[in-house]
Amino acid sequence: MSRTRHPIVSRPRQLALYVVLWIPLTLLLVYLLRAAGLTGQDTGMLLWLLSPVYALLCLLAWYPCLGTPLNRSGVIRIVATHSVAAALISGTWTIFAIFYVSGLALLQPFQGLSQMPGLYKLIFGTGVLIYLLWAASYYVIQTMESSQTAEQRVIEARMLARDAELRALKAQINPHFIFNSLHSISALTSIDPAKAREMCISLADFLRTTLGMGEKSLIPLKDEVDLIHRYLAVEKIRFGARLDMQESIEEQALGTTIPPLILQPLIENAIVHGVAHLPEGGWIRLQAQSIDQHLVIAVDNNFDPEYKSKRKSGIGLANVRERIEARYGQEGSFVASAEGDRFHVGITLPVERSAAA
């Protein structure tokens, strides 16, 4: 919005500066007219009106600049636009001068003005030059403003991303998951000590990996899938045969990088709101493939549509959505939908090849 508003008319301080800048321009006009042989009186009579009028007309130079931004328009288009605009604006000014001078000719002391040779050519010529001067200034303003807003947007996006990241990490490790797992371990200690130990190790592996991932901004998809396996190793002990996990991940997709902890919350959501409410058990299907520079991920699961969870559902999902939006904006997408007894989450991320930290 700020980029389309007139940078001078919309701001009183800029307007004052603009008026002040017209003083040296007027002095330049005085110099040129005097050099062309006009008397001091004639010059004054001309410029007291012509100079303010042209100051007003030159405000219009903003619009051709707005229509042909430097970075997005070809040279030919820029030259053509400004040639036409300069001719129109300076031409208007010259025509105004012609009428004004003919009016002045009715007054005794200024009759000589209209006979002055080359006066209108001079006015038109200076008009074109002054127009170009302002057009150039507008381009400078435009460039400054757009670099400023771009910088601001980058800063905003980065802050949002950091914010979402921090919140995500805080919410990431679900305390109920830990407590339930510990409870299962305590059950196993007496009936199957070896399995209890195995579950302790799986839980520790999962926690360590999750905590470590928070420090990275990008990880290979493979690492996230490994994390999911650690998570499932724990959940499978709790849910036993009730948990049926199916994976189909394209080999090529495994190497692409993603922000950490994007997929694990989706799987956890599928368990907490799906499998956990299905006494006969439930399935989760994870699919990932790379399709023209994008990583396309789908997590599907079944759930009990009759069971309306009273707990706030989808905190994990909202978190993932926020992080994707903050990081990729229009480049990424997140959809979640329920149909019948199936829940689907689809994610598209642009492929980031750099393994930047």
Place this chain on the structure above:
Amino acid sequence: MSETKKIRAVVVDDEELARQVLRELIAAHPEIELVAECANGFEAVKAVTELKPDLLFLDIQMPKLDGFEVLELIGGDMAVIFATAYDEYALKAFDVHAVDYLLKPFGAERFEKALQRARERMGTPIPPPADLAQAARAPGDHLDRVVVRDGTKVHIIPCAKLDFVEAQDDYVALASEGHKYLKQQTIASLEAALDPKSFLRVHRSYIVNLERVSRIEPYGKDSKVAILRDDTRLPVSRAGYDRLRTVLEGKG
């Protein structure tokens, strides 16, 4: 409770390993007999109705019916000990007169304490189940489904499928999709639990789902009758008609 009679206990938890913990802790007490283990709310309702235990260990987050719904359906004179990993239900648990609230993971020591409390409380009657349900609900929080027990069977009626409710002495008859389900609850307490945006008490004995009302017709000298989409006719009292008008006009 006589010295010689064993305490009969039921354990309800959807996770096998969690049941294992309780089974083990109970095994250390010869005076307690574990009569049933249930993996979901339906099984729990059936087991408790048939076996009438003295003590119930109840998980909260479970498939089909949650722990509070199970309690609402079975009510009765038994000591209830919740066992869950979620601490946010503790207040609610005591509102429904639970004896204790065990946070997973728990060990023998904490279990003994809960058992002690249960022994002290056994034999003290607790309020009727429907009132328990009301106590378990936060103000402004409305039912999104009604659970009804029919012998050992459980029916779940989503509120969107509830057409109207009729008071019958100490019971309410819930009409849904052509069936009527009887539930031991007063019409006033059910009215308080339903979302007032969708349900309205049109008569001393009737609550109607506003979406089902097709028109209102005069009936007799100063009463009206509400005609539902399926042509059921429900009496509307004068006060009920005033309420109905306010709601319908308010909706524009």
